Amino acid sequence: MSPSSTSRQDPAVAPCPLRAGKGQVEVVVVDDREAPLSGVAVELARGTADEALRTRTDEHGVALFEGLEEGRYRFRLLDVEPALWRVLGRLPLPPRAAGAAPRWGAASQPRPLSWTCEGTESLAVLAARLGVRPSRLIDASTGQPLTPEVAPAPGTRVEVRPFSHEWTTVETGFRQVVHRIGLPLSLVVVLRDGTHHPRAHQPYLLKVWLDDEEELPAREGMTDAEGRMAQVLPARAARGEVTVSPGRDDERKVTLRFAALRATSAPEGLQERLENLGFSCGGERGQVGPKTRLAVEWFQYALGLPPSGEADEATCAALGLLHRS
Amino acid sequence: MSSLRSAAMDSRVSQLVTALLAEPSAVEPAWTRERLEPVVRRVVDRGIFSLGDVRVYVQLAESLGDDFESQRPHAWMRAWLDDASVSDPVARLHRVVRERRRREDVAAQNERKEAAFRLRHATVGEGR
Structure with missing residues (x-):
């Protein structure tokens, strides 16, 4: 038996498992615009073992695993479908001081989502x-x-639908750049003045808050010729605030709550759209009462449809078309 | 076995509380053992034992309130402190501290940006 194999098998001679190694693996996660993505969960596992380390990317999109033994490891993005991430490339890491020994735990098991x-x-x-x-x-x-x-x-x-959690092999001493493929959500709002004319070519400032009250950097823009403001939103956006035409008589600050509307055929969907278009349903929700019927009648009258007060197929279609959703 | 572990935890909490009370207090009213002990226990229960790291958590409680984890605006911190996607509890704590600082910076930047936006466009409007 060679001395090296003895030291590997005999726990009394084997290297201390808690001793910090010099190896480092860095995973940088970027979005579709190659901007760093924070808060993405990344898992690193030894070649064949079931032990793993988990961390999340920081504000620079970096997940750093240090104090590793030199060698090959496997990594993956946790809870992200393999079709939605890919490795763009790898770069050698500059030499750095060895980090503390990591605490290995059990690799995560795929959980039903x-x-x-x-x-x-x-x-x-x-x-x-x-x-x-x-x-x-x-x-x-x-x-x-x-x-x-x-x-x-x-x-x-x-x-x-179940999907396999694929691993990617990585060596210590390298930075992996990973593209997290996004599903962009667009916010399109048409801003109008008191006389219902589009607020064309007017400056606006949009603030957005996520569902955990995190405030995102404010975005400035200019409405287009039809008074439209268009921005891409993250999936967790919960509310926003738009300031338009600051310092003018018609300055407005509008609070937005981001949520999908119900179908036009559902009473709530009908009422939400009518309200958004300025046809008040008098606070009725969930049931079509006399005030909603009156709002439908006004809507039909405004569009030149026979004013029956009934939300028939043609009225629902016109409502969806005008509301753009 | 569990009572042994519980006794060891109690002893560690007591040591940390004593060490922190011995330090000069930066807040008014100063910490008392009765107030500080549950705060320290919360962080020790999460597997954070070193005095330096516990002090970081206590400083959060100093600036946000003893029970900040249960307050709606700070509820995200509890979620991040208990986030099993990060295996090291000390890394979770430092991630929360960094994120809090970053969020405060973004909110301050937004306020400045809004003031500048208002000033710039209001001035243009007056000039017309």
């Missing part, structure tokens, strides 16, 4: 939240795919 809908999330929002493509979402009770245009009804249990 599911979500009970509140009725206000679109399929794109649900997919982005669960880290998968919308086509991978199914209704848990029927096993059928969900319709992309309609937000699932409140209480619907949505599941993700």
Whole structure:
């Protein structure tokens, strides 16, 4: 028996497992615009063992594993479908001081991803939240795919079709650059003045807060010729605030709450759209009462449709078209 | 076995509380053993034992309130401190501290940006 194999097998002679190594692995995660992505969970495992280290990327998009023995490891993004991330390349790391010995734990097991809908999330929002493509979402009770245009009804249990969690091999001393492929959500708002004319070519400032109250950097822009403001939102955006035409008589500060609308055929969907377009339903929600019927009648009158007060197919279609959703 | 572990934890909490009370207090009213002990226990229960790291958590409690984890605006900190996607509890704590600083910076930058935006466009409007 050679001395090296003795030292490997005999715990009394083997190197202390807690001793820090000099090896480092750095994973940098970037989005579609190659900007660093923070908070992405990354797992690193030894070549064949079931032990792993987990961390999340910092504000520079960096997940650093240090104090490793030199050699080959495997890594993956946790809870992200393999189709939604890819390795762009690798670069050698500059020499650095050895870090503290890591605490290895059990590798995470794939867990079934599911979500009970509140009725206000679109399929794109649900997919982005669960880290998968919308086509991978199914209704848990029927096993059928969900319709992309309609937000699932409140209480619907949505599941993700199982996918394999693929690992990528990595060597110590290298920085891996990973592209997390995003599912962008667009916010389009048409800003109008008191006389219903578009606020064309006017400056605006948009502030956005995520669902955990994190405030994102404010964005400035200019509305287009039709008074439109368009911005890409992260999936976890919960509310926003737009200031338009500052310092002028018609300055407005508008509070936005981001949520998907219910279908036009549902009473709530009908009322939410009518309200957004300026046809008040007098506070009625969930049931079509006399005030909603009156709002429908005014809407039909404004569009030149026969004013029946009934939300028939033609009225719902016109409402969806005018509301652009 | 569990009572042995519990006794060891109690002893460690007591040591840390004593060490922290011996330090000059930066807040008014100063910490008392009764107030500080549950704060230190929360962080020790998460597997953070060194005095330096415990002090970092106590400083958070000093600036945000003893029970900051249960307050709505700071609830994200609790989620991050218990985030199993980061295996090292000390790394979780330092991640929370860094993130808090970053969020404060972003909020301050946004305020400056809004003031500049208002000033710039309001001035243009007056000039017309």
